[in-house]
Amino acid sequence: MRITFIGGGNMAGAIIGGLARQGGHRIHVVEHQQDKLDQLAADFGASGSQTLPENFSADDVVVLAVKPQQLRELCLALAPVLNGALVVSIAAGIRLDALGRWLGSRRIVRVMPNTPAMVGKGVSGLYADAAASAADREAAETVMRAAGLTVWLADEAGIDDITCVSGSGPAYVFYFIESMIEAGVKAGFSEAQARELALATFDGAVELARQSPLPVAELRRNVMSKGGTTERAIARFEAEGVKAAIVAGAMDCRDRSIEMGRELSQE
Ligand SMILES: NC(=O)C1=CN([C@@H]2O[C@H](COP(=O)(O)OP(=O)(O)OC[C@H]3O[C@@H](n4cnc5c(N)ncnc54)[C@H](OP(=O)(O)O)[C@@H]3O)[C@@H](O)[C@H]2O)C=CC1
Ligand SMILES: O=C(O)[C@@H]1CCC=N1
Structure with missing residues (x-):
């Protein structure tokens, strides 16, 4: 499959990394910044250019990987050269009706x-x-399967919903890991030791949750010996509203996705 990414930033790089590991794809990247093209060529053997190709064909898959605020301008430039290529948009917020209008293709x-x-x-x-x-649908799924798990959503609003769990979720997890590293350093470990301890603890806990038939809350309670150390830590988290704040933050994230859709899908 020939896959062209427009925008060679963080998310495009991550998907291209997955595709390169799988192998067997021809990957081209259109990206303003030459240093990003050089990096993607060195890391994954992707070809690159700073401007759009003169013509796509119906066999092409074109992945739109620019910021949502940059998408309308890109789509308007893409419309005359698209020639019926399949478009995959990874932009948060921007709705199909707007993309269809700007691209002149559905x-x-x-x-x-x-x-x-x-x-x-x-x-x-x-x-x-x-x-x-x-x-x-099959072609889009094949591209994304190289990057991991794929889930078809029942309606377009499902994109806003999944953004607040898995789309943005890695940032929440990194935030928690950062906090654990900070705690480890405060407790006297070196930064490197604290990092290793935090990552190994996450790894182990995730694997246990995956393999265990028990609900996650019960696995947590199993760590909390009565009158012990963990109980004290969780009591502080609860008193400070940590869980409630994470849930509220995720809902804010979903609201922002809907708001971006409203703000940026109008023209
Ligand atoms: N980062 C993430 O975890 C996720 C991101 N997304 C979505 O992915 C998209 C990209 O995000 P991300 O990778 O983080 O953003 P980045 O800013 O890292 O990457 C976008 C890149 O596209 C370049 N670019 C913009 N317009 C053009 C154009 N017309 N032609 C060529 N290159 C162009 C930008 O260059 P310049 O800066 O010079 O304009 C920039 O290098 C967003 O729409 C976001 O909503 C979705 C899920 C997760
Ligand atoms: O923060 C953002 O807007 C993008 C979309 C999901 C993850 N990153």
Whole structure:
């Protein structure tokens, strides 16, 4: 499959990393910044250019990987050269009706990926325009499967929903890991030791949650010996509203996705 990424930033790099690990794809990147093209060529053997190709064809897959605020301008430039290529948009917020209007084509699949795609452990939510064929859906899914788990969403609003869990979620997890590293350093470990302890603890806890038949809350309670150390830590988290804040933050994230859709999908 020939796959062209427009925008070679963080998220495109992560998906290209997943595709390169899988192998067998021809990957081209259109990116303003030459240093990003050089890096993607060195890391993953992707070809690159700073301007759009003169013509795509119906066999091409074009992945729109620029910031949502840059998408309208890109789509308007892309419309005359698209020639019926399948478009996959990974932009947060921007709705199919706007993309269709700007591109003059409805052969579009929206995808909400996440950055662990880079190591093949991504999660991607997909939703296709009604005009996209079964083969188009299959092609989009094949691209994203190289990056990890794929989930088809029941409606387009599902893209806003999944953004606040898996799309933005890696940042929440990194935030928690950062906090654990900070605690480790405060307790007297070196930064490197604290990092290793935090990562290994996350790894182990995730694997246990995956393999255990018990609910996650029960696994947590199993760590909390009565009158012991963990109980004290969780009591502080609860008193400070940590869980409530994480849930509220995720809802703010979803609201922002909807708001961006309203703000940026109008013209
Ligand atoms: N980062 C993430 O975890 C996730 C991001 N997304 C979505 O992915 C998209 C990209 O995000 P991210 O990778 O973080 O953003 P980045 O800013 O890292 O990457 C976008 C890149 O595209 C370049 N660019 C913009 N317009 C053009 C153009 N017309 N032609 C060529 N290159 C262009 C930008 O260059 P310049 O800066 O010079 O304009 C920039 O290098 C966003 O729409 C975001 O919503 C979705 C899920 C997760
Ligand atoms: O923060 C953002 O807007 C993008 C979308 C999901 C993750 N990063």
